[in-house]
Amino acid sequence: MGLLRGAATPYPADSTIPERFAEQTRARPGEAAVVDGAHSLTYAELDRRSDQLAHLLRERGVGDETRVGVLLDSGHEMITALLAVLKAGGAYVPVNPGYPRRRQDDMLADAGASVVVRAQDVRAAGARDTDGGVEPVAGPRSLAYVLFTSGSTGRPKGVMIEHRSVLRLVCGGDVVPLGPDERIAQVADPSFDAFTYEVWGALLNGATLVVVPREVVLAPGELKRTLDTHRITTLILTSALFTEVMADRPDSFGGLRNLVVGGDVLNVARARLLTSGAPADRPDRFVNGYGPTETTVFAVRAQVDTVPADATAVPIGGPVANTSCYVLDQDLKPVPDGTTGELFIGGPGVGRGYVGRPDETRERFLPDPFADEDRAVMYRTGDLVTARADGTLDFAGRADHQVKIRGYRVEPGEVEAVLTTHPGIRQAAVTVDESTGDRRLVAHVVPAATDGAPDGLREFLAGTLPEWMIPAAFLAMPQLPLTVAGKVDRLALQALPVAAPDAGAEAPRTDLERRLAATTADILGLASVGLTDDFFALGGHSLLAMRLVSRVNDTFDADVDLGEFLYDPTVLRLAAEVSRER
Known part of the structure; x- marks a missing residue:
């Protein structure tokens, strides 16, 4: 009757992220913790470097629940900074340094970040001579991080997540099995919540985190080579990225133990293509994951073994361990099986609320009337689902205007x-x-x-x-x-037609340019594209660029570099690259 509960598995609810990391460091100090290109850090080295930075942060005033902005690209320095912030007792606020300056400032101001860590701070701390770590001050209910999502007021909303919420996910969760023999790819942007699962899923289980540059994920053929070269066992991708990779290289995931896809509705045709492919081209385990940032990455998951020929959707499955899912009507009463209702999520994965937004917190984080724990809270997702009799959930759309664009909530x-x-x-x-x-x-x-x-x-x-x-x-x-x-x-x-590009745009001149322009127009869904039209100004984005370059390389037997096209996204540049390859 609309009330579903995941398995009650044990997890270190009375611990913190640094305490769990310390256990892994004592158990395997010489094992690789982070591999980032030419840089490789063992657990002992990562422990020492994060201790050095934690001392510096303490000197700058970081203590219990101090919000610390982290403006770093993905990599070993970013991982060092996050761990150091938590060791110092603070909560990290990842801010993409590539974001516009105004958005960075808004996020830091809204989070109340009084300290900011940049690459030079990590490097400066590494030159310091410190002995041991700082005195711990954080507890399991202390704030671990603030992650921003899109907000209807014109400013992003900062979601507050505690240590125990992360531990419930990666140290007792059942999304996929995690252990010290895993090599987990770090693909997600730090501002995307899958990053949480990648990083702490690896480092709190004694596994190795392998940083995979985003340009590798977007480059046709490069992803498979990288997964094979680094012996990656677990990969988390957005649904949009999964769809693009399957369109170009459906054999990319054959060496994986675990492939988790989430962030948006899973493409049925691509999922069917994967599950019906040759065994050598399939991962051992293929999981469709679902969960808002407010409930710490994954709240629901389904292992996808087959996709029937007549299926029009892939179910999102049932609640993960230590998580409750309630399908409720407008009066917050459970709906019968087979009836569509709004999904509410309870359990220790539910965050603390939105930083500095008490009204919106009260609207979305409600008292949980179905929980045994006092003062328990459930999160109102705004998503519509239907519960089958066996407890499987099917996604049925949004109750509001919020949408997903390439895995990002907008x-x-x-x-x-x-x-x-x-x-x-x-x-x-x-x-x-x-x-x-x-x-x-x-x-x-x-x-x-x-x-x-x-x-x-x-x-x-x-x-x-x-x-x-x-x-x-x-x-x-x-x-x-x-x-x-x-x-x-x-x-x-x-229902209105989308405007076509400027009719006065410079027309292609050669047969090659005309063929490339036609291919680009087809990718964009346009009637025509000019020779020097900006691909992104016409509605393109990085995933469509990946699709275009892949098609061009296949059609013209070329090896156009995706980065070159992103630098100058025009048919003219494509023609120059194809001509050079020839």
Whole structure:
């Protein structure tokens, strides 16, 4: 009747992340903890380096639950910094250094980060002569990190997660088996919650964390070579990345023990292709994972062994260990099996709430009436699901306007809020377009003047928002359509055709350029593409770029480098690269 509970497995609920790491260091000091290209750190070396930085952080005032901004790219220095922050008693706030400066500042301010760690701090600490670690001050219910998600007010929301929530996931969880013989790929951006599972799933179980650069994941063929070379056993990918890899190299995952895919609805056709492939091309275990950032990465999972020919969706499965799932109606009462309701999640994986946002915390983090523990909290996901009689959950959509773009959670209202700060925009509404087979944002704008929408809206948004939140197209309108209730009619907006590229764009001149332009237009779902049109300004993104380069290489028997195209994303550059290869 809509109340599902995962297995009650033991986990170190009275411990902390540094304490669990210390156990692994004592057990295997000389084993590899982090492999990052030419850099490799043993557990003892990572322990010593993080101790050195923890001393420096203490000197800067870091103590119990001090929020510390970490502005570092993925790699061994990032891992060292996170562990050092936790050892010092603080909570880390990962901020992508590639984000626009304004967004970085907003995140640090909202989190209340009084200290910031950069690469130079990690290196400076490594030159210090310190003996042993700092005196621990954190407990299992202390704050471990603050991770930001998209917010409808125009500013991202910081989710607060405690130590015990992480330990419940990786030291007693049953998403996949984790042990010291695992080699886990670190692929996710530190601002994406799968990063939590990668890093602490490895380091708190005595495994090896292998840093895989994002350009490798996006490069056709490179991912498989890297997985094989580094003997990766466990890989976590967003659904969008999984779909792209399966489109180009469906044999990429054959050497894995565990492949976990999540962050969005799993593509049925690609999942079927994997499960029906040759045994040598399949991982030992293929898992469809689900879970909001607010409930610490994974709350529900399904092991996918087969995908029936008539299946239109892949179930998300049942609750992971030490997690409860409630399918409730509008009165917060359990719904009968087979009935769709809203998913609420309970258990120790539920976070503390949103930093500095008590009203939104009260709206989403509610008292759990079904729990045995006093003052237990459940999280209102806003996702609609249907529970089968056997306890399997099927995803049925969103109860609000929130969407997933390439695995990232996006509140269109946040994009709208930033757009309307432009002096040339009076109103804005952002919708999702899937007409090309790829989900992308479209901004419908009402200009403040009568002479049309201002130029440079994409560049304006890029000063505040990350790339995956920037709409693929901007449509100017005299006014937004309204429903009879006076609300923006988003269905009417979604029915509008997306604008074509500039008809005055420079046309291809040679047969090669014309063929490449046609291929690029097909990838983007457009009628035509100019010779020097910017791929990203036409609605492209990194995953579509990966698909384009792969198709070009297959069609023209070339070896175009993805990075070269990303640097100059035009048909002209593609033609130059293909000609050079020939």
